[in-house]
Amino acid sequence: xxxxxxxxxxxLSIGDELxxxxxxxxNSRLISARLMDLGIETIEHATVGDDLDALVGAIRRLSSxxxxxxxxxxxxxxxxxxxxxxxAAVLGDQLVEDSDALAQLTERLRSRGRDVSAAQRMQALRPxxxxxxxxxxxxxxxxxxxxxxxxxxxxxxxxxxxxGELVPMWERSVxxxxxxxxxxxxxxxxxxxxxxxEAEAAARVPGIMARDANPQVGITASxxxxxWRIRYRGTLAPDAAEAEVERVARRITDAMGEHVxxxxxxxxxxxxxxxxxxxxxxxxxxxxCTGGLLGAQITAVPGSSAAFAGGFVTYTNAxxxxxxxxxxxxxxxxxxxSAACAREMAAGGLERSGADWCVSITGIAGPDGGSAEKxxxxxxxxxxxxxxxxxxxxxxxxxxxxxxxxxxxxxAMSALAMLWFALRGGDPPARLLWEQ
Amino acid sequence: xxxxxxxxxxxLSIGDELxxxxxxxxNSRLISARLMDLGIETIEHATVGDDLDALVGAIRRLSSxxxxxxxxxxxxxxxxxxxxxxxAAVLGDQLVEDSDALAQLTERLRSRGRDVSAAQRMQALRPxxxxxxxxxxxxxxxxxxxxxxxxxxxxxxxxxxxxGELVPMWERSVxxxxxxxxxxxxxxxxxxxxxxxEAEAAARVPGIMARDANPQVGITASxxxxxWRIRYRGTLAPDAAEAEVERVARRITDAMGEHVxxxxxxxxxxxxxxxxxxxxxxxxxxxxCTGGLLGAQITAVPGSSAAFAGGFVTYTNAxxxxxxxxxxxxxxxxxxxSAACAREMAAGGLERSGADWCVSITGIAGPDGGSAEKxxxxxxxxxxxxxxxxxxxxxxxxxxxxxxxxxxxxxAMSALAMLWFALRGGDPPARLLWEQ
Numbered sequence: 002x003x004x005x006x007x008x009x010x011x012x013l014s015i016g017d018e019l020x021x022x023x024x025x026x027x028n029s030r031l032i033s034a035r036l037m038d039l040g041i042e043t044i045e046h047a048t049v050g051d052d053l054d055a056l057v058g059a060i061r062r063l064s065s066x067x068x069x070x071x072x073x074x075x076x077x078x079x080x081x082x083x084x085x086x087x088x089a090a091v092l093g094d095q096l097v098e099d100s101d102a103l104a105q106l107t108e109r110l111r112s113r114g115r116d117v118s119a120a121q122r123m124q125a126l127r128p129x130x131x132x133x134x135x136x137x138x139x140x141x142x143x144x145x146x147x148x149x150x151x152x153x154x155x156x157x158x159x160x161x162x163x164x165g166e167l168v169p170m171w172e173r174s175v176x177x178x179x180x181x182x183x184x185x186x187x188x189x190x191x192x193x194x195x196x197x198x199e200a201e202a203a204a205r206v207p208g209i210m211a212r213d214a215n216p217q218v219g220i221t222a223s224x225x226x227x228x229w230r231i232r233y234r235g236t237l238a239p240d241a242a243e244a245e246v247e248r249v250a251r252r253i254t255d256a257m258g259e260h261v262x263x264x265x266x267x268x269x270x271x272x273x274x275x276x277x278x279x280x281x282x283x284x285x286x287x288x289x290c291t292g293g294l295l296g297a298q299i300t301a302v303p304g305s306s307a308a309f310a311g312g313f314v315t316y317t318n319a320x321x322x323x324x325x326x327x328x329x330x331x332x333x334x335x336x337x338x339s340a341a342c343a344r345e346m347a348a349g350g351l352e353r354s355g356a357d358w359c360v361s362i363t364g365i366a367g368p369d370g371g372s373a374e375k376x377x378x379x380x381x382x383x384x385x386x387x388x389x390x391x392x393x394x395x396x397x398x399x400x401x402x403x404x405x406x407x408x409x410x411x412x413a414m415s416a417l418a419m420l421w422f423a424l425r426g427g428d429p430p431a432r433l434l435w436e437q
Numbered sequence: 438x439x440x441x442x443x444x445x446x447x448x449l450s451i452g453d454e455l456x457x458x459x460x461x462x463x464n465s466r467l468i469s470a471r472l473m474d475l476g477i478e479t480i481e482h483a484t485v486g487d488d489l490d491a492l493v494g495a496i497r498r499l500s501s502x503x504x505x506x507x508x509x510x511x512x513x514x515x516x517x518x519x520x521x522x523x524x525a526a527v528l529g530d531q532l533v534e535d536s537d538a539l540a541q542l543t544e545r546l547r548s549r550g551r552d553v554s555a556a557q558r559m560q561a562l563r564p565x566x567x568x569x570x571x572x573x574x575x576x577x578x579x580x581x582x583x584x585x586x587x588x589x590x591x592x593x594x595x596x597x598x599x600x601g602e603l604v605p606m607w608e609r610s611v612x613x614x615x616x617x618x619x620x621x622x623x624x625x626x627x628x629x630x631x632x633x634x635e636a637e638a639a640a641r642v643p644g645i646m647a648r649d650a651n652p653q654v655g656i657t658a659s660x661x662x663x664x665w666r667i668r669y670r671g672t673l674a675p676d677a678a679e680a681e682v683e684r685v686a687r688r689i690t691d692a693m694g695e696h697v698x699x700x701x702x703x704x705x706x707x708x709x710x711x712x713x714x715x716x717x718x719x720x721x722x723x724x725x726c727t728g729g730l731l732g733a734q735i736t737a738v739p740g741s742s743a744a745f746a747g748g749f750v751t752y753t754n755a756x757x758x759x760x761x762x763x764x765x766x767x768x769x770x771x772x773x774x775s776a777a778c779a780r781e782m783a784a785g786g787l788e789r790s791g792a793d794w795c796v797s798i799t800g801i802a803g804p805d806g807g808s809a810e811k812x813x814x815x816x817x818x819x820x821x822x823x824x825x826x827x828x829x830x831x832x833x834x835x836x837x838x839x840x841x842x843x844x845x846x847x848x849a850m851s852a853l854a855m856l857w858f859a860l861r862g863g864d865p866p867a868r869l870l871w872e873q
Binding site: 051055 | 450452453454455456457458459460461462463465466467468469470471472473478479480481482483484485486487489491495513514515516517519554556557574576599600601604627635636639640646647648654655656657658659664666702722724726727728729730731732733735736737739740741742745746747748749750751752753755756759760789790791802803804805838839840841842843845
């Protein structure tokens with residue numbers, strides 16, 4: 002395909018399981034983030050079910066809104082996979098069998114000792130004017146076509162829903178065909194903060210979010226983290242655009258002070274790990290109500306092994322005693338959800354792991370287990386450090402709103418926040434996140 | 438509001454961070470799942486950025502498509518929060534200050550020792566013909582209005598983006614106002630499978646996914662799990678509708694045999710825990726490359742403490758030795774990513790936790806650390822059981838495609854799948870998921 006400039010894009014996710022809320026759509030986010038990296042701005046995501054009319058309507062409408070449409074899902078071998086039929090209807094095409102696609106499908110199944118069933122063979126069909134995109138990680142080829150509608154025309158790419166098939170096909174068969182607008186410069190920057198409310202952060206830089214400004218600035222709060230977004234879009238040369246973004250970023254950074262933990266799309270876990278690596282220190286975790294979630298977040302960061310030793314999931318009281326040496330009398334006197342227990346968990350985890358820092362979490366995630374004295378959402382975070390890093394074992398008490406998943410996510414975030422401010426030295430915020 | 442029957446719904450998510458792929462939208466899924474429970478079917482999700490024209494266009498369009506529109510996000514105190522302006526534009530209304538909302542906002546901030554800033558005060562504005570919805574967990578009230586557009590009319594609810602504010606407002610202020618279609622019966626059923634490919638599952642029940650059938654049937658593959666969806670929508674009485682769904686469900690269940698692990702929206706972790714609880718047995722985990730992810734998935738299930746003792750995150754070789762007794766010569770001879778190491782991890786975790794079952798994971802999640810002999814994605818899962826449950830410690834080798842996150846998620850899924858088939862007794866599939 003040629004000539005169409007992809008100034009902006011729209012994304013379509015397809016599937017009853019998505020639109021009805023059974024399955025979370027992660028593809029739209031993935032594709033729009035990658036488009037942004039390439040200088041193509043996504044203006045809309047849409048999700049519709051496995052319904053031919055809805056699919057045809059959505060492909061038509063999005064093709065009139067944006068010169069690039071990326072659809073995911075509905076390409077599989079079963080009767081509820083209707084994307085190729087919908088694309089054919091939009092194009093006014095018949096479906097034809099693609100001999101290369103059939104050959105690849107046959108080869109793929111044969112290598113697994115299987116034959117091509119009638120259902121599997123459907124996947125080699127394509128609208129007559131569309132092209133098949135090779136799938137190296139599954140049976141369903143993708144499709145690429147130029148769609149002409151009243152409002153204009155668009156390059157439409159239909160890709161498989163499973164991310165393990167989608168991503169390689171995206172890299173191999175779509176990215177080389179993308180044509181960002183020549184002369185358009187897009188530069189984005191993210192500044193991430195912990196431990197400051199959204200309104201307070203915004204009030205420190207009045208007027209910065211004017212909607213007609215360029216760079217344009219926005220702010221988002223999510224799970225205890227604030228993210229400033231700075232974005233230049235215009236005709237400045239890349240260096241000049243970068244300087245404009247830098248000017249705004251500096252103003253924000255100066256005003257936010259110690260709350261800034263990252264420039265860029267970096268998690269708080271990654272920022273904590275970077276600090277530890279720079280100091281040549283290791284971290285360990287002792288988790289009760291989060292059950293391994295904090296360790297999972299830490300080890301989601303590539304290269305985490307340089308600063309993360311490991312940890313203990315002490316879900317039962319027996320394992321709190323046997324694994325990290327919490328004393329029976331502490332449990333008897335204060336219970337497992339207490340500052341005393343959190344301190345002993347952190348101190349014991351530090352000793353038994355040989356790490357330099359150890360953070361512990363014990364709490365009541367719910368829905369059951371709460372009491373008047375210790376309601377659901379009560380979480381204690383303990384923090385122990387090697388003698389050289391000074392100070393006794395500390396603990397903070399949080400009262401976290403929300404359901405089980407929220408309490409667990411926020412408990413892990415609170416632990417990382419405590420660690421972040423402890424690693425910085427200086428005074429932490431007097432009241433951190435959901436601290437009581 | 439009165440009279441409008443909410444036969445179906447559309448959902449709008451608002452935010453630059455969502456449409457550009459910085460943040461994953463989880464609200465649309467949440468709302469559509471809850472609507473489905475109430476018998477209201479969602480026909481579309483749309484996501485647009487913090488752009489007044491895009492917002493106005495989306496609210497208008499969705500109001501012409503569905504009699505119920507639920508929007509989330511863009512209600513905060515900062516200049517990029519434009520939902521109330523967009524709703525006012527659609528309604529042709531001025532913004533007016535809501536005295537109750539202002540009083541509540543003032544009270545909320547005062548209880549935290551803060552005054553109402555000019556930015557905060559903006560949140561008490563509403564379009565003249567809209568109503569404010571009380572927010573008990575944040576500063577931004579929601580909005581409710583009746584929108585009339587060319588294609589029809591819709592009840593539009595604008596709710597805050599943070600799930601901790603959204604969910605309580607949904608329950609308290611929106612659910613009581615919803616009016617599902619009288620006489621319409623919707624019944625849904627999910628059947629979840631592990632260890633069978635999608636095409637093979639579909640081939641066992643030919644014709645069941647005919648698009649004009651009622652109950653309608655669909656199937657989805659995600660992360661190793663297959664889900665059959667059965668859905669009746671029509672005028673049958675609830676009992677008769679239930680019987681129809683049951684008839685189809687039985688046909689599928691009979692054909693799927695030992696691969697069925699749940700009827701309903703139950704995770705494989707929850708199914709494993711239920712089996713353990715029924716046997717009065719406890720599980721422990723020993724995780725290396727997943728870093729706690731398996732423990733986090735298990736403890737995401739409410740009540741998991743009845744069958745989950747805890748575990749060990751043995752990220753370094755030193756902790757593999759000290760925490761669960763992996764032998765130095767095993768690491769020297771085979772490396773940490775080996776069947777021998779996985780077996781010793783499982784056996785050591787079983788012994789030190791006192792649990793009845795212990796599952797271990799060791800592998801190379803990438804992006805670095807791979808070799809020709811052990812490429813990225815190589816994962817060994819070990820499984821040990823108390824002597825009474827028979828058999829030696831087993832281990833299986835998987836070669837998992839995808840990026841770091843995929844490998845970790847699928848490694849945890851593989852461990853749960855091994856555990857599932859081991860708990861069932863009988864023969865597990867000869868080749869399980871990504872097994873080599």
